[in-house]
């Protein structure tokens with residue numbers, strides 16, 4: 001998929017501060033702290049055939065992230081227009097919105113940029129194999145001031161996912177130093193025990209995932225009890241089944257965590273179907 005983007009870079013449309021550019025002409029300043037220091041925030045919004053799912057929730061979260069970093073929030077109407085336009089141009093896929101912090105050194109001042117890019121979806125395995133690992137950098141462990149911020153500083157998350165892939169897994173499962181379950185580098189996790197769904201609570205410093213919100217709605221529709229909290233890894237390993245949740249993964253079953261295989265149970269499938277039903281109802 002990445003090579004598809006590379007091959008079509010010239011044809012790809014990128015919107016920077018409202019200006020539509022080809023992928024090859026799109027540029028941000030090398031003095032921008034977004035590039036130099038990962039200072040900025042982002043969102044990834046699912047486009048179903050050109051219609052955005054829960055764009056409002058994503059843009060609300062973007063606003064919260066930017067406010068936490070004291071980066072000016074772009075005009076909401078413009079954000080809505082630019083993201084809708086990118087979805088319309090690209091169709092089925094995802095729309096990435098990046099707001100950079102700009103160059104803040106007095107001698108190198110550059111304004112912040114809002115970059116909106118349509119992307120094709122990366123392929124997601126049918127069932128994920130996760131490698132559990134301690135995430136010492138995670139907001140749930142040492143950056144309480146930045147709980148739930150979708151900032152550009154995702155290097156540790158990406159390094160964790162890469163390490164898991166080098167070790168033969170599909171992705172990582174992040175844990176506190178005490179061994180409690182947090183989330184994946186780019187997804188939330190949930191599991192099923194005795195017909196009830198469990199998922200780490202927001203007090204764990206995890207991202208306020210839009211797909212997690214949909215999970216609660218799906219559970220309500222299906223009459224499944226759902227609990228949130230602090231859970232040791234053993235609780236997830238002993239589950240009947242488990243799943244990864246995100247805008248691009250939707251509800252994807254987890255096949256294993258480390259050496260522990262998890263059953264291919266029926267609940268993840270029902271939750272995935274409920275998720276798709278909610279999407280269909282909202283985007284028509």
Ligand SMILES: Cc1ncc(COP(=O)(O)O)c(C=O)c1O
Nearest residue numbers: 186187188207209210211246247
């Ligand atoms: C750390 C993290 N957790 C969870 C998620 C899932 O969030 P959403 O459902 O809003 O895509 C993401 C999404 O990228 C993420 O980066």
